Amino acid sequence: MKSVIYLIQIILAVLLILVIIIQQKGSGIGAAFGGSFNFYRSKRGAEKLLFYTTIVLSSVFIIFSLIGLLL
Numbered sequence: 001m002k003s004v005i006y007l008i009q010i011i012l013a014v015l016l017i018l019v020i021i022i023q024q025k026g027s028g029i030g031a032a033f034g035g036s037f038n039f040y041r042s043k044r045g046a047e048k049l050l051f052y053t054t055i056v057l058s059s060v061f062i063i064f065s066l067i068g069l070l071l
Contacts, residue, residue, distance in 0.1 A: 002071055
């Protein structure tokens with residue numbers, strides 16, 4: 001049973017990493033040193049879907065981590 005939970009955690013971790021990397025648009029070397037000139041704007045379309053997917057994947061990952069801890 002624990003091996004199934006570990007496998008699910010690995011899959012969730014890889015998916016979470018991929019979704020986060022896809023969201024990193026426009027963050028060049030200048031943004032790494034605070035040179036980003038971004039301003040607040042609302043999320044739309046695919047960006048909003050990726051945002052909500054990140055929240056869901058991270059929540060499910062935390063739940064499975066807690067389940068693995070209790071078993």
